[in-house]
Amino acid sequence: MDKFFKKTMKSNHFSIKSHIVIAIAILIAPVFNVQGQPVPSPENNIPFLVTFGKKAPTFWGDFDFSQIWFFVVPDTYKGMVYIRVFDPDTGGANDEINGVFDTKMLYSIYGGKDAYSHEEAQKVNPKGKYKTGNLLASKVFGNDPKYDNQWYTFGPFNPTEGEHFPAYKAYYFKVICEGIEGDDGNMYRYFMSTSATENIPIEGGNSFTHEYTFRLHDDPNQVSYIFPFVEPETTNILVENFDWDNDGQIRVTSEVRREQPMNVSGDDVWVESKFAIREGEIGKSLAFHLIKSKNPVIKNNNVVITVRNQKGDYAKFYSAPIGGFPRYKYTIDQPKLPPKK
Numbered sequence: 276m277d278k279f280f281k282k283t284m285k286s287n288h289f290s291i292k293s294h295i296v297i298a299i300a301i302l303i304a305p306v307f308n309v310q311g312q313p314v315p316s317p318e319n320n321i322p323f324l325v326t327f328g329k330k331a332p333t334f335w336g337d338f339d340f341s342q343i344w345f346f347v348v349p350d351t352y353k354g355m356v357y358i359r360v361f362d363p364d365t366g367g368a369n370d371e372i373n374g375v376f377d378t379k380m381l382y383s384i385y386g387g388k389d390a391y392s393h394e395e396a397q398k399v400n401p402k403g404k405y406k407t408g409n410l411l412a413s414k415v416f417g418n419d420p421k422y423d424n425q426w427y428t429f430g431p432f433n434p435t436e437g438e439h440f441p442a443y444k445a446y447y448f449k450v451i452c453e454g455i456e457g458d459d460g461n462m463y464r465y466f467m468s469t470s471a472t473e474n475i476p477i478e479g480g481n482s483f484t485h486e487y488t489f490r491l492h493d494d495p496n497q498v499s500y501i502f503p504f505v506e507p508e509t510t511n512i513l514v515e516n517f518d519w520d521n522d523g524q525i526r527v528t529s530e531v532r533r534e535q536p537m538n539v540s541g542d543d544v545w546v547e548s549k550f551a552i553r554e555g556e557i558g559k560s561l562a563f564h565l566i567k568s569k570n571p572v573i574k575n576n577n578v579v580i581t582v583r584n585q586k587g588d589y590a591k592f593y594s595a596p597i598g599g600f601p602r603y604k605y606t607i608d609q610p611k612l613p614p615k616k
């Protein structure tokens with residue numbers, strides 16, 4: 276009896292301790308932006324990134340068969356960096372078959388000078404010298420059950436193998452996924468980790484793309500979100516989306532803007548929307564709410580979206596929104612009430 280009592284006390288002691296640790300971790304989490312390293316992020320609520328084999332017709336939802344992501348490692352992190360890919364193959368679970376699975380995907384990781392800073396690396400079409408920097412690793416995946424529904428790990432990389440940006444106090448790594456053969460759709464996700472075998476985020480890390488190509492949920496009640504960052508000196512932005520299949524609505528929200536609707540594209544076409552940036556939106560992220568059509572319900576919907584400013588520079592879609600999840604501040608327009616007596 277005594278023994279049992281002691282044991283219970285001991286385990287209670289441990290569980291209190293672990294609760295404290297969890298509570299502290301939750302408090303710290305928003306500061307360190309730990310959600311930036313799963314791509315897509317929990318805030319995105321997007322099932323998969325999508326890249327098709329280059330022989331696929333564009334009406335399947337990918338216009339350039341290539342997608343570039345950048346991973347941001349803060350100067351303060353001194354450990355090793357691993358880039359992990361979930362379901363890197365095209366076959367078996369998750370992927371979209373066109374006839375038979377005959378697609379090959381090339382994943383390449385770049386660091387060093389010009390990996391990001393080269394002008395053509397910041398465009399959305401895979402043209403010119405966008406494969407700048409030092410090639411650190413690459414691998415081709417076909418229809419391979421060994422990697423189906425599994426994680427594959429690139430690395431370890433030393434953070435200093437990335438391209439250094441003293442202004443951002445960070446190193447950037449570039450990851451390109453391209454469909455070099457075939458006509459099927461590759462669904463995949465990334466995670467930048469401190470571990471080769473688990474998904475453990477790097478404190479203060481983040482990730483972004485200039486062209487987001489992804490799969491919407493099949494469930495029409497799910498809402499996805501993406502977060503273009505508004506750089507200083509932005510006055511106007513141009514939003515373009517491709518192959519949305521008229522699937523519901525896209526609405527933009529910020530602290531000073533409330534669910535403003537934008538144009539939604541049909542099958543295999545681009546549409547654009549333009550709007551002026553408001554003062555309270557500079558240096559923060561906007562939230563695009565991607566609200567699916569309830570009737571008809573559209574399944575297997577792959578889509579592309581980009582944002583440019585008035586100078587033609589493409590915005591960064593950060594997976595962890597800079598400045599936090601953008602929400603409209605309802606109080607702004609409300610008149611002040613007289614103080615209570």
Ligand SMILES: [Ca+2]
Nearest residue numbers: 373374375377
């Ligand atoms: Ca095929």
Ligand SMILES: [Ca+2]
Nearest residue numbers: 366367368423
């Ligand atoms: Ca698969």
Ligand SMILES: [Ca+2]
Nearest residue numbers: 362363364462
């Ligand atoms: Ca896949």
Ligand SMILES: [Ca+2]
Nearest residue numbers: 336518576577
């Ligand atoms: Ca589509």
